[in-house]
Amino acid sequence: MSDYKKPLxxxxxxxxxxxxxxxxxxxxxxxxxxxxxxxxxPRKQCPECWSTNLGWMEASGKATVYSYSVTYEGxxxxxxxxxxxxxxxxxxxEGIRMQTNIVECDSDSVxxxxxVEVVFKxxxxxxxxxxxxxxx
Amino acid sequence: xxxxIVGIAEVPTKRDPERTRWDMLTEVCIGxxxxxxxxxxxxxxxxxxxxxxxxxxxxDMALGRVPEVLGLKGCKDICVLNAGGTSTTNCLRxxxxxxxxxxxxxxxxxxxxxxxxxxxxxxxxxxxxAPLDMQWEYPYGVTFNGAMGLITNRYMHDTGATAEQMASxxxxxxAWGALDPNSIFHGKPVxxxxxxxxxxxxxxxxxxxxxxxxxxxxxMVVTSHEVAQELGKPAAYELGxxxxxTGATPVLRDDPYFHRAYRESSQDALAEADLxxxxxxxxxxYGAYPFTQCSALEGYGACAVGEAAGxxxxxxxxxxxxxxxxxxxxxxxxxxxxxxxxxxxxxxTVRQLRGEAGERQVKNCHHAIVTTSGGSVMNxxxxxxxxxxx
Ligand SMILES: [Zn+2]
Numbered sequence: 001m002s003d004y005k006k007p008l009x010x011x012x013x014x015x016x017x018x019x020x021x022x023x024x025x026x027x028x029x030x031x032x033x034x035x036x037x038x039x040x041x042p043r044k045q046c047p048e049c050w051s052t053n054l055g056w057m058e059a060s061g062k063a064t065v066y067s068y069s070v071t072y073e074g075x076x077x078x079x080x081x082x083x084x085x086x087x088x089x090x091x092x093x094e095g096i097r098m099q100t101n102i103v104e105c106d107s108d109s110v111x112x113x114x115x116v117e118v119v120f121k122x123x124x125x126x127x128x129x130x131x132x133x134x135x136x
Numbered sequence: 137x138x139x140x141i142v143g144i145a146e147v148p149t150k151r152d153p154e155r156t157r158w159d160m161l162t163e164v165c166i167g168x169x170x171x172x173x174x175x176x177x178x179x180x181x182x183x184x185x186x187x188x189x190x191x192x193x194x195x196d197m198a199l200g201r202v203p204e205v206l207g208l209k210g211c212k213d214i215c216v217l218n219a220g221g222t223s224t225t226n227c228l229r230x231x232x233x234x235x236x237x238x239x240x241x242x243x244x245x246x247x248x249x250x251x252x253x254x255x256x257x258x259x260x261x262x263x264x265x266a267p268l269d270m271q272w273e274y275p276y277g278v279t280f281n282g283a284m285g286l287i288t289n290r291y292m293h294d295t296g297a298t299a300e301q302m303a304s305x306x307x308x309x310x311a312w313g314a315l316d317p318n319s320i321f322h323g324k325p326v327x328x329x330x331x332x333x334x335x336x337x338x339x340x341x342x343x344x345x346x347x348x349x350x351x352x353x354x355x356m357v358v359t360s361h362e363v364a365q366e367l368g369k370p371a372a373y374e375l376g377x378x379x380x381x382t383g384a385t386p387v388l389r390d391d392p393y394f395h396r397a398y399r400e401s402s403q404d405a406l407a408e409a410d411l412x413x414x415x416x417x418x419x420x421x422y423g424a425y426p427f428t429q430c431s432a433l434e435g436y437g438a439c440a441v442g443e444a445a446g447x448x449x450x451x452x453x454x455x456x457x458x459x460x461x462x463x464x465x466x467x468x469x470x471x472x473x474x475x476x477x478x479x480x481x482x483x484x485t486v487r488q489l490r491g492e493a494g495e496r497q498v499k500n501c502h503h504a505i506v507t508t509s510g511g512s513v514m515n516x517x518x519x520x521x522x523x524x525x526x
Contacts, residue, residue, distance in 0.1 A: 009271040040388070041272045067293070067392075069285030071338040074346070075277055076260055085277045087286055087338070089387045099273050099387045112293050129275060 004123045005078045011127075014044040017056055022128040027059040027118050029094045040096035061118040063090035063132055066097060070107045086110050090132055104133040139232045139374040140364035140525070142242075143172025143357030144483045148318045149350045149471035151252040157193045158205065160353035161248040165206055168244065168355035173367055177210040179203075179357070180240035183227040185247035186218035188474035189254060189262040194218075202246060212240065220267075220510030221422060223247075224478040225517040228374070231358045241359060247479040248353040259349055267512040269385050281346050283386045283512050284425040285338035291393040291427045292340065295434075297445035299340055303331040305426035305445070306345050308454030309462060309469030315455060315495040316464075318480070320350050320471030345426050350471035354479040356486075361525040370490035372482075372521045375411070375503075378404025379517040386512050393427060394509075397516035398435025402505060409520040411503060413437050416520070418460050418488055418504040419453075422481045423513060424467040429453070432507055432516075433461065455496065463488060463496045478508040489523040 011019055021028035030039040034051035045052050068088040079085065086102040088110065102110050103119065116132040123129055145167025147160045169176055184197040194216060196202075203211035217226040224247065231243040251259060264279045273283075292302065310326045313319035326344060334343040364371040380397040383389040391397055406412060413436050421432040430444035438459065439447055447453060453461035464470060464484035467477050487493040488501045507518040 006277075007270070007274045009275050011271065015271065041269070041385075067286045067290035069282050069289055069338045069340075070336075071277065071279065071282045071285070072336050074260065074279055074281050074337050076264055077257060079277045082277060085282075087276065087278055087282045089286055089290075097387055099269075099276055099278065099385075101276050112289065 006123070008124065008127050015042045018042050019127060021056070022120055022130050023122070023126070025120055027061055027130055028056040029059050029092065029096055031055050031057050038095035040098055057094065059092050059094045059118070063092050063116050063118070065102070065110065065112055065114040065116060066091045067112060068102065068110045070110070088132065090116060101131050102133065103131045109134070138361040138525070139228060139235065139358055140361050141356050141358050141372040141482065141486050142364050142367055142369065143168040143170070143174070144486050145171055145355050146318055146480065146483050147353040149320045149352040149473055149480070151320070151350050153250065153252040155250070155351065157187070157190065157248045157250050161202070161246055162205065164248070164353045164355035165202070165244060165246050168357045172242070172357040173369060174242055174357070176206060176208055178242050179208045179244045180210050180212050181231070181234050181243045182208065182211055182214045183230050183243055183245050184214070184216045185223045185227055185245065185475050185479055186216050187247070187249050188220070188266070189251070189259065190249065193248065208244070218475070220514070221424070221475060221478050222508050222510035222515055222517050223475040224482060225508045225519070228358065228482070235358070235360050241363060243358050244355060245358060246355040247476045249474045249476045250351045251349045251474065252351050273385065273387070279338065280512065281341055282338040285341050287386060287393055288340055288425065288427045291431060295430070295442045295445065297430060299332065300328060301445035301449040302340065302426055303328055303342070303345070304449040305429045306331045306468055308448055308451065309426070309429070309465050311454045312463050312496055313465035313469035316470065317494070319465050319469065320348065321465070321469060341425070345468060347424055347467045347472035350473055352471070352473035352476050352480065354476060354483050356482060365525060370523065372486040372489045372523070373525045374519055375522045375526055376405040376408030376520040377518070378402065378408070379515055381515045382513060384511060384514050393431045394513055394516055395431060395435045395441065398432045398507065398518070399437065401507065401516045401518035402436045405505065405518045405520045409522070409526070411520060413505070416503050416505045417501045418463065418485070418498045420464055420481050420485050420504060420506040421462050422466060422478055422508045424472065424477065426468060428509070428513065429462060429466065436505065460498045463493060463498060481506055481508060485521055489521060
């Protein structure tokens with residue numbers, strides 16, 4: 001895993017819990033205890049009310065494709081072995097929309113409205129990225 | 137509000153590593169000042185467009201080399217502004233401040249960019265990372281094209297626009313470019329089959345619907361409405377302006393294809409100008425990707441939501457059409473000079489309002505609406521120009 005060459009997320013102190021979660025097989029959604037906002041991406045302070053009284057809820061892992069784009073070229077060299085890459089925006093029932101990749105699928109079959117579920121891939125000892133795959 | 141563009145010059149968009157940034161910059165600055173019919177020492181401020189991915193040139197401009205190289209003895213101050221594709225718009229806004237506060241009678245706004253001497257892999261890296269969030273987007277292989285593919289697919293899903301209709305946007309943009317000696321695609325129109333048959337980059341965007349990076353330079357001299365009238369030459373008079381921010385990260389926006397930003401920014405600009413969208417003779421839309429040409433028309437209220445792609449497909453926005461749009465060609469139809477695309481949009485608008493657009497001239501062009509955007513359309517900055525002051 002240490003030979004992972006692709007860019008790793010640049011973790012901030014206040015997002016560490018998210019990445020600790022994925023490492024432990026949990027997809028966490030940041031929540032605001034004062035205004036009940038569901039927050040993505042995680043912040044130091046709630047973007048709705050600036051509260052620092054923030055927490056985390058574990059997501060179900062289910063999601064729906066809001067949009068997608070299958071990339072065939074034009075990526076940096078470190079991504080070339082992964083082509084085609086299915087970029088996707090997925091809506092979680094917990095109330096957030098995330099950027100991800102749809103994996104373990106025929107790229108031609110991905111479509112808006114498709115049901116997908118989270119799948120975790122440990123890419124280094126510290127970082128596990130959340131991807132999504134079609135629900136079987 | 138009283139800004140007028142009274143002098144312009146441009147180095148045509150092309151890939152020409154023989155020409156340096158300073159070589160082109162000097163030519164357009166002198167050209168714009170001569171076009172305005174004033175002397176070099178009449179320029180009292182230089183507000184430069186930040187050149188993207190060219191850190192040395194950006195620093196040279198930021199630290200005052202432009203007036204020194206040109207010998208602008210009357211220059212009181214300089215500034216470089218960076219907001220990606222809306223950098224030029226910001227330059228005009230600051231110029232307006234200088235002019236309205238009598239700090240400067242004439243302001244020079246220059247841009248220069250050379251991308252053909254930058255290694256391709258570096259450009260891919262720059263344009264992959266510049267607009268992206270390093271934590272939540274970059275690890276997934278998102279690129280500029282990929283982000284715009286995501287938006288375009290959703291736009292097509294919601295409006296019912298077809299792949300053929302979307303490809304027709306590029307056909308019309310390239311048709312304008314084919315008639316434009318300032319376009320890298322001068323004399324090179326494309327057909328629907330050319331667009332749909334070009335390589336798929338990021339669905340639904342084919343290679344010809346993406347941007348071709350190029351070199352170019354441009355400059356404007358701006359002043360007040362009153363001084364512009366005293367000069368006694370055709371000019372472009374700013375009549376109204378509005379802007380809306382959409383957000384930095386595409387996935388987080390609640391206005392995913394910018395209908396609201398186009399609508400509200402154009403309403404503000406038109407209200408200030410005391411004009412309506414149907415009074416516009418020309419619509420100039422800088423979005424760098426074809427769906428923006430449709431989305432902006434719908435946001436402006438020039439047609440109903442869901443109609444714009446069909447209007448483009450009918451050829452109504454291209455040469456000879458009854459709803460001319462983006463005679464400048466946008467980045468896909470003209471070549472992408474980084475932050476210079478918005479400069480070229482204003483230059484082309486001035487040509488149209490002065491009746492100097494050659495084969496692309498829109499008949500009786502007295503009012504134009506221009507929208508520029510920065511980043512991955514983080515904002516929509518809309519300006520109404522007229523051939524006469526209010
Ligand atoms: Zn809150």
